[in-house]
Amino acid sequence: MKHAPISTLTQHLVDHGPDHPVLFFAPERLHHSARVFQQGFPGLTTYAVKANSDPGVLENLVTAGLHAFDVASPAEMEAVRAAHPKAALHYNNPVRSEAEIAAARAYGIASASVDDLRGLMTIAPLGCEIAVRFKLPVKGAAYDFGSKFGATPEEAEMLLRRAADLGLPLAMTFHPGTQCTDPEAWAVYIQTAARIAARAGVRLGRLNVGGGFPAHRYGQAPDLHRFFTRIGEAVVQAFGADTPALVCEPGRAMVADAFALATRIKAVRDTGAIFLNDGIYGGLSELRDIGPSDRIRILSPQGLRRQGAAEPHMVFGPTCDSLDHLPQPLALPGDATEGDYVIFDGMGAYSLSIATRFNGYGLGAPIAVTAL
Incomplete structure (x- = not known):
């Protein structure tokens, strides 16, 4: 396209x-969405390719200035590389086969999420950033992702310690659920992430606050700046002066x-x-x-x-x-x-x-x- x-x-x-x-497809609307996140979110914006992997979408996001993408499979890695050969790939599907891990190595992923010990040990040899994914029973989304992915806070604490012992760059990640309309859901997750990291005795280099940002489906369009502001406030409140760099991975709200x-x-x-x-x-x-x-x-x-x-x-x-x-x-x-x-x-x-x-x-x- x-x-x-x-x-x-x-x-x-x-x-x-x-x-x-x-x-x-109206490309200018996609460029507008990209500007909203890039100018408003207090950190790195990646795009969740699963929402729409059409080449025209990826090409226009690259033109709009995105250089990092959330991918779930080798096919999505290939699609991103076709649009941007040097884009940063965040491999946030925590369940992977041996062949998929080999593909991740070949594509040079920058970050990978994990939610169990086996997943950590299989991806660790790549030496990339490890983002420990955890889940909470937080409401506010159209449907919850916690039934499929995410460690408990106790499991996440253990995974952080093991990743630290392996000398890997440390991060955490979560997903409040799709079409989440309550900014407080992010605040609860951020506060919990800070407590988990403190109990594990580690410092997080980054915190990925996931996707889940709502798109315009009813009435007035949601004010995404309310979400960005609350996320920024919550990180400072939870981590103090030692705040990790932030990452988000909008899919629905972007496209x-x-x-x-x-x-x-x-x-x-x-x-x-x-x-x-x-x-x-x-x-x-x-x-x-x-x-x-x-x-x-x-x-x-x-x-x-x-x-x-x-x-x-x-x-x-x-x-x-x-x-x-x-x-x-x-x-x-x-x-x-x-x-x-x-x-x-x-x-x-x-x-x-x-x-x-x-x-x-x-x-x-x-x-x-x-x-x-």
């Missing part, structure tokens, strides 16, 4: 009338608002049920777990906004699978009809990256536009 954006989303729909779902997904109504049943040309096996996959946002608009084939009174509709996807429906009804204009476009804004995260081609449906390459 190195070519210039072609037009606005609406003009493209009017001119081309696509019958397939289209993911539209979500730079994309919109245009779907089309295939049918409106007498029951009010609406069938779209995309669903939970495609670009709307994540809505099964996180639910739809209220950032939805309906356009006629001529590009005019539908203004009818909102009515609840059960929404099905295009596949021959009865599971292919949104988890709850959507409030859509009562004058919406077959052939109209249903635009889901804020769809840059976990749409393209987890979409399938089930039943021959799915997303093509994103189309760059000047405005969504």
Whole structure:
């Protein structure tokens, strides 16, 4: 996606009338998100590649000045290297096979997270920074990551001591959970990290405060500076004058608002049920777990906004699978009809990256536009 954006989303729909779902990408919005983090977060901003690994996204983030990336697999390492051959790679998937560790060595990772002793001992020979990942029962996110990754505070203390004995650069990391709307979640984790490090008798070179920053899904866009300010305050309160350098790894909050997904109504049943040309096996996959946002608009084939009174509709996807429906009804204009476009804004995260081609449906390459 190195070519210039072609037009606005609406003009493209009017001119081309696509019958397939289209993911539209506005590069300037991505550059804006990058500036928000780079200018506001009090430390190093890395990008969580898992949210959207499209080459156009990575190339634009490099152009915007990012030089460090959070990667979870050799494939993501390769994708980042293609966009920035000298980028710093933070390998924060703590479960790795021997082949993956060999790939990490070949790519020259700068940091790696661990949450158990085996993981520490297998990655230690690389000599990179070790970020001990821990978990807490902190609420405030759409769903929690602690059920899969993270050591208990007691385990984290032991891992820090072992890493220190091995002479490795020390860090800690955590993840408050996706779409976390409470800045205090970060404060609790930061305070706990300081206590763990103190009990272990070590000094942290860096503290990775994870991702989880909320994207704009409902009402007003979240004020990310509230999160940045609270993180900065909490680090000073917890660590005093000996504060570690900070790292964050936004995915959703970095890329979500730079994309919109245009779907089309295939049918409106007498029951009010609406069938779209995309669903939970495609670009709307994540809505099964996180639910739809209220950032939805309906356009006629001529590009005019539908203004009818909102009515609840059960929404099905295009596949021959009865599971292919949104988890709850959507409030859509009562004058919406077959052939109209249903635009889901804020769809840059976990749409393209987890979409399938089930039943021959799915997303093509994103189309760059000047405005969504």
